[in-house]
Amino acid sequence: MNNFTHESQKIRYDRQTLIENWDQEKIHKGKVIIVGLGALGSVAAVSLAMAGVGELVLVDFDSIEISNLNRQLLFRMEDVGKSKVEVAARELSKINPELRVTPLNMKIQDVTKADLETATVIVEGLDTFVDRRWINSYVVEHDLPLVSGGMFGFLGNLQVIIPHENACLECQSLIPEEELQKACTPFGDQRKESRKKKPVDDVIPSVSSVSFVIGGLMAQETLKIILELPSLKEYLFWDGTAGVFTAVELSRRDDCFVCSSEYQLNAIPVRSAIDQLIGDFMNQLRYSFNLGKEMVMISGTQTISETSKRLNEIIDSEAILRVIDPSLSKPLKFQVYFDS
Ligand SMILES: [Zn+2]
Numbered sequence: 001m002n003n004f005t006h007e008s009q010k011i012r013y014d015r016q017t018l019i020e021n022w023d024q025e026k027i028h029k030g031k032v033i034i035v036g037l038g039a040l041g042s043v044a045a046v047s048l049a050m051a052g053v054g055e056l057v058l059v060d061f062d063s064i065e066i067s068n069l070n071r072q073l074l075f076r077m078e079d080v081g082k083s084k085v086e087v088a089a090r091e092l093s094k095i096n097p098e099l100r101v102t103p104l105n106m107k108i109q110d111v112t113k114a115d116l117e118t119a120t121v122i123v124e125g126l127d128t129f130v131d132r133r134w135i136n137s138y139v140v141e142h143d144l145p146l147v148s149g150g151m152f153g154f155l156g157n158l159q160v161i162i163p164h165e166n167a168c169l170e171c172q173s174l175i176p177e178e179e180l181q182k183a184c185t186p187f188g189d190q191r192k193e194s195r196k197k198k199p200v201d202d203v204i205p206s207v208s209s210v211s212f213v214i215g216g217l218m219a220q221e222t223l224k225i226i227l228e229l230p231s232l233k234e235y236l237f238w239d240g241t242a243g244v245f246t247a248v249e250l251s252r253r254d255d256c257f258v259c260s261s262e263y264q265l266n267a268i269p270v271r272s273a274i275d276q277l278i279g280d281f282m283n284q285l286r287y288s289f290n291l292g293k294e295m296v297m298i299s300g301t302q303t304i305s306e307t308s309k310r311l312n313e314i315i316d317s318e319a320i321l322r323v324i325d326p327s328l329s330k331p332l333k334f335q336v337y338f339d340s
Contacts, residue, residue, distance in 0.1 A: 009052075009098065012052070013051075013052050016051060021227060021229055022227065023227055024052060026226055026227055026228070027051060027052050027053055027054070027223065027226055027227070028052055028053075028054045029054055029120075029226075030053045030054055030055070030120045030121070030222075030226035031053075031054065031055040031056075031057070031118060031119050031120050032048055032053055032055070032056055032057070032119065032120060032121050032122075032123055032222055032226075033056075033057045033059060033111075033115070033116065033119045033121075033122045033123065034048075034056060034057070034058050034059065034123045034124075034125075035059045035060070035108050035122065035123065035124040035125075035126060035131070035135060036059070036060055036124055036125045036126040036127070036131075037058055037059075037060040037062075037072070037074070037084040037085055037088045038060075038062075038068070038071075038072055038084075038125055038126075038127065039071040039072050039073075039125070039151065039206055039208065039210075039211035039215065040125025040149045040150075040151060040211050040214055040215040040218060041058075041060070041123070041124075041125045041215070042072045042073040042074045042075075042088065042211070042215070043073055043211050043212055043214075043215025043216060043218075043219070044123050044125065044147075044149075044215045044216075044218040044219045044222065045058065045074070045088060045092055046073055046074065046092070046095060047215070047216060047219035047220075048219050048222060048223070049092045049095045049096045049099050049101075050095060050096060051219070051223055052096065052098070052099075053099070053222075053223075053226070054099070054100060055099070055100040055101070055102075056092065056099060056100070056101045056102070057101075057102045057104060057111075057115055057119070058084075058085040058088050058089055058092075058101065058102065058103045058104060059085065059104045059106065059107075059108050059111055060083075060084045060085050060088075060104075060105070061105055061106050061107050062083075062084050063081055063082060063083055063084065064079045064080050064081065064082055064083075064084055064087060065080065066080055070206075070207065070208060071206055071207060071208035071211050072084075072211075073208070073211075074087060074088045074091045074092070075087055075088075083103070083105045085103035085104060085105050086103050086105065088103065089101045089102070089103040102115075107131070108131055108134065108135060108138075109131075109134060109326075109329075116138070116142070116144075117142055117144070119144055120145075120225065120226050121144070121145050121146075121147060121222045121225045121226065122135065122139055122144055122145070122146050122147070123146075123147045123149075123218055123219075123222055124146065124147070124148050124149070125148075125149050125150070125214075125215065125218065127150075127204060129327070130292070130326060130327040132148070132169065133169065133170070133327040133328065134326070134327050134328060134329055135148075135329075136148075136161065136168050136169040136170055136258065137170070137258050137327075137328045137329040137330065138329035139161060139163055139168075140161075140163040140164075140168050140258050140259045141329055141330055143163050143164065144163070145160065145161065145162050145163075145225045145231070146160070146161040146163075147159075147160050147161075147218050147221045147222050147225070148160070148161065148169065149214045149215065149217070149218045150214070151204075151206055151210045151211060151214050152204060152205065152206070153205040153206070153207070153210070153240075154207070154210060154239070154240030154241045155210070155237070155238065155239055155240060155241075156210050156213055156214035156237075156238040156240065157214070157235065157236065157237050157238065158214055158217050158218060158221070158232065158235075158236040158238075159232075159235045159236070159250075160221050160225070160231040160232045160233075162231060163259060164259065164261070166233060166250065166252065167250035167251060167252045167253070167256075167259075168252075168256060168258055168259040170256055170257070170258040170259065171250065171251075171252050171253040171256045171258075171259060172235070172250055172253075209240070210238070210240055213238055213240070214238060217236070233249075233250075234247035234248055234249055234250060235247070235248040235249075235250050236248075257289065257332060258328075263333075266333075266335075267320050267333040267334055267335035268332065268333065268334050268335070269334075269335050269337060270284075270285070270288075270334045270335070270336055270337070271336075271337050271338075271339055272284070272311055272336055272337070272338055272339065273338070273339055274312055274338045274339060274340055275310055275312070276310065276311050276312075277307065277308060277309070277310055277311070278297075278304060278306060278307045278308070278309050278310070278311050278314065279307030279308060281311050282295065282297060282307065285297075285323060285334070289323075289325075289332065290327075291323065291325045291327070292325060292326060292327060294325065294326050295323055295324065295325040296323065296324045296325075297321055297322075297323050298321065298322045298323070298324065298331070299314060299315050299319060299320075299321055299322075304321075311336070311338075312338055315336060317336065317337055317338040318335060318336070318337060319335070319336055320333060320334070320335055320336075321333075321334045321335075321336060322334075
């Protein structure tokens with residue numbers, strides 16, 4: 001395993017270099033961040049390591065559980081209780097000793113900018129609404145390609161986001177209704193709960209066959225981005241029950257508050273009754289923008305916390321407010337117009 005000569009590397013990748021437009025040097029220079037080392041992340045990671053991607057950064061704060069072993073390719077019984085990223089890094093190094101692999105046992109929001117911004121591609125196979133939404137807003141902010149996959153029973157889905165070129169996750173109402181419901185309830189509490197028991201992960205029906213289909217496609221789209229080949233444009237839906245792929249065309253929303261150029265530059269206009277209470281106004285924003293209970297509203301440098309006061313006692317019409325929410329990587333900027 002130590003005899004990794006230039007020649008043996010060449011032979012190792014011989015078959016894939018026969019593919020039209022393949023460039024192993026580009027693949028070798030690729031740096032991919034894999035967020036979520038569950039079923040999809042594991043399959044994608046194995047495939048990318050085998051293909052000779054130069055660097056993988058693995059991000060996940062979970063430990064391996066027995067119930068993961070039916071579908072999470074990199075883990076074995078003796079790994080139960082250990083950190084997913086540590087075990088995944090160990091196994092991926094065995095698959096390709098040339099791979100530089102960094103395990104980060106943390107939440108995506110805690111990864112340093114230096115690690116994130118130098119990525120060629122970010123791959124996510126997450127099961128929580130808050131984290132998926134956060135990554136989406138992050139890649140749009142930093143202009144990074146995102147390969148996003150999901151699975152549920154025999155169903156799977158895949159989407160590639162090239163910021164400012166195609167639709168982001170927020171452009172479409174592809175976020176399941178129940179997830180939107182959760183976002184409107186105190187999901188801070190749910191997150192604390194999920195760290196203890198992971199109910200969200202455990203209640204999703206899932207089988208490895210679907211993770212191979214979707215995780216494989218996620219790896220393929222990642223390789224294509226590294227090779228600078230055209231990406232999947234549609235939202236791809238896999239119905240494993242019928243054995244049918246459906247491609248749904250997506251279009252960018254001009255008023256998407258994450259990726260539209262309008263709201264990247266300008267504040268989002270919101271109307272408020274002249275005598276509206278701050279608490280009610282905040283609920284209005286929560287409802288309209290799927291923000292959580294933990295959202296914080298700021299005027300200038302002041303946090304607005306007196307929810308029983310009237311908004312017009314604190315700000316003038318056309319004032320700018322910033323709202324920080326844990327599901328978004330940067331604050332939303334609102335301009336308030338009072339109805340007289
Ligand atoms: Zn968008």
